[in-house]
Amino acid sequence: MSSSEPSSRPSRLETPLEPGAAASSSRTTNFPEYSGLIFSGSVDGDIVWNAAEVQASQIRTDLVVLSACDTGSGSFAGGEGLIGLTRSFLIAGARAVCTSFWPILDDESAEFMKLFYEEFSSIELGKGDTAADALRRAQLRAIRDNATLAQPLCWAAFAVTEAGR
Template identity: 40%
Template sequence: MLRSGLILAGVQQGQSGAGEDGVLTVLEAAGLDLRGTQLVVLSACETGLGEVRQGEGVYGLRRALVLAGAETQVMSLWKVSDAATAALMGEFYRRLGRGEGRMAALRAARLGLLRGAIRPQSEETQRAIRLSSGKPTTGRPANWQNPYYWAAFVISGDWSSITLYRTPHAPR
């Protein structure tokens, strides 16, 4: 459980904070107190992978987050497109905010990419997608219908809707 983890932003610049190395190992994640945390989304590449142990299952971030008390985890199983992931997660969060269940929101966001209802907003993003996919850079808008763009994300845990909390001073 020491070989898996997340490298956090700022680690290369030494901005992790006093006594911190900028790496959250699976062992450290398992020791966190995440009781009451309704949803943890790890949208980076391959965050749902781990070491398989016969008779024990998969040791990785998902298991560590469950041990720490997180109700639901969303993770990726392979390398993902930054632009498609941003669009997918944006739609996922919009749907969660409207009260949809966690699984239903992820499913609807995936279907949005599959059906072409969610598309890159800028021409620059569309061009980057075409370049990263190895397809010719024509004037046609890029699309994310290929499962590579949306099928990497899996959800584990509670599938119901989340409870949104408002602070007393938050505008309504």
């Protein structure tokens, strides 16, 4: 097959995932195109979706959340910026990507993500609100309303990168 022909191989994410399936990230500092997501719980076993496959896909969504450890990391390339999963999802068509920049606590991050999803579902994207606004509101709620989540260790690792910003 020539490099100009589209691949006839179906996306590995077309394989159904079992309820409760989990994903983790894998980062390769020297070769960011080999960074990816590992989905456990597929009916066909683990699925690996690397940054190049993400970038080649069509993801038309307002928000992608990668709430595993270090999902916002990548390698800096002069003239290109940070190369990693965030960039791949934005190229694929996601309007915003929420990632973490260091190891995170599982239970506390899951609780914080609930706040973030509540805030994201309440914003009006077409009227100037952004996913970053929702993240900020969730962070403020965590500090103000939840003694367990008030510590920066529970929410400060997360950032939103938006297309065109």
